[in-house]
Amino acid sequence: MNLRDLKYLVAVAETRHFGRAAERCFVSQPTLSSQIKKLEEHLGVTIFERTNRSVVVTPVGMAIMEHARKSIEQAEAIEQTARLHQDPMAGPLRIGSIPTLSPYLIPLIFQPLKVRYPRLRLVFSDEVTRTLELRLANHEIDAALLATPARDQGLDEIPLFEEPFWLVHPHNHPLYTKDEITRSDLKKLEMLLLSDAHCLSRQVMEVCRLTDRNLVDSMEDLRAFGLETLIQLVSAGFGCTLVPALTINSNWLTGSGVVARKLEIPEAYRLIRLVHRTSFPRTQALQALVQVIRDSLPNTVRSVGG
């Protein structure tokens, strides 16, 4: 059996005329006749009771016709579904990003994406790196904005921009009067870190040349779970911290009585990339996303690639 055959059936049932039905199906009358005959023989039932004056659907034929119509309908729904998704700039695109990036990047790209690709349905989510990598592998998201290289097999990355780290210290801090902040300044500070589920904490440690052993005693009780909390701790005088450049444009930072300072350490930055499965088919949609991100960045970060 065959969808084409089913269309022939429906055409004959509706026209009650083999010649007319053939015309409607853009085939010759003998073609249609023989196909229907074959189908009737295959099924072992007579679908049409025909004379040279009339073609009438038998009761079995009526039952069959119901199913034939539905079968064709569903097949046509496939074509329609496909048409709706043919545009690679349409349909859902699920993007995950790390919590130290998403609150500052997503607002920058949300509107531009809406304007340039109104049919693209972006779904953002917020997870730590490891979770995002697993979600990528499970096809639960299509791409992830990470600050670490794509480690898992079958993953590939597109570099987006270098995001320098800035120092955040209280207003009344000794460094307030110093013009340039170097690595040696950092080594003397009491540093506050996020929970080490966040990639940011490890990166800060590297920039400051700290090891786990340096932290255990002094900071065990002060591993915050969000950047906002961290800044509150800095504001309260518990120490200093490093934040990625995109955060320093935020109102909450400038309003919390702390000072954000540019570092004079060229290698103190993280590289933000778009990580995706090598096999992910909608590369055009990803490229579009990449372009919008690059076009939307403030000059506190340095665009790379492309």
Added chain:
Amino acid sequence: MNLRDLKYLVAVAETRHFGRAAERCFVSQPTLSSQIKKLEEHLGVTIFERTNRSVVVTPVGMAIMEHARKSIEQAEAIEQTARLHQDPMAGPLRIGSIPTLSPYLIPLIFQPLKVRYPRLRLVFSDEVTRTLELRLANHEIDAALLATPARDQGLDEIPLFEEPFWLVHPHNHPLYTKDEITRSDLKKLEMLLLSDAHCLSRQVMEVCRLTDRNLVDSMEDLRAFGLETLIQLVSAGFGCTLVPALTINSNWLTGSGVVARKLEIPEAYRLIRLVHRTSFPRTQALQALVQVIRDSLPNTVRSVGG
């Protein structure tokens, strides 16, 4: 697009493996691969995101899969419907018969048919000849038990039996003492007839050599609409009538204080036939019906044909 292709889709979606899916569909892996590729190209969307380690259905693919499953399901329902109706002795068979026959014949054949063809679903209906002919032409019934020849085009008939007419007169009638009743006896009687929608009334007129003109004055007010009514009129002394042989075995006749008498007129009978469309495909079912009728007849009628 093609039902076979849809089955390939579902197989790959369920096995997540082209080789395994091919095996399940009884084709080679390259065949399945190329067919799916063609389908994806035709639809303009990627249905499976594949590496050499994994095959995962894309979101579009999931939407398509839903429709594919339903389409296949409906197509399989066609095969199933056909299988259920493949037995020509199964399924509905719609039989109409005239009111002067059905109450006496249907009871004779109902049980035997149930026993011999338990899967045959007989639907009986009761209408005058003209209505039955129209219903036949409209495919509203499949065959009709009539006492007149198949007149309409495209209709054919199978003769079943000759049903003699019997005279019915009141107990206290002069003919009660006469052993044999001939046509000359009939001509002297006051005859009661059914409404002339019934073929029986015309046939009785022919047997008695009456014309319309003979009836107008004497019987206009006494054209009954059912044989039972007619017998009541006879019983009440309004006249005599002729009834078909199958009626005389009925309780209601013997219990209504009238006498039924065999006629000594060889040509005083009606021929009951099964009339059907020439094109009606379930000839086996009709032949079975014919056989059961012939086997179930009492010896008051004469089986013909077969």
Added chain:
DNA sequence: TAAAAATACTCCATAGGTATTTTAT
């Protein structure tokens, strides 16, 4: 007799097969 479906036959598009290559882990 005329209209319509069925048959006879020929052709070619394409589904399907085998052998092999490419790809990604």
Added chain:
DNA sequence: ATAAAATACCTATGGAGTATTTTTA
């Protein structure tokens, strides 16, 4: 190195066409 999908290329089934016959109202 290996497992799996993709590609190349050949074969053959069967869908479609034209011409003709059969059927039946």
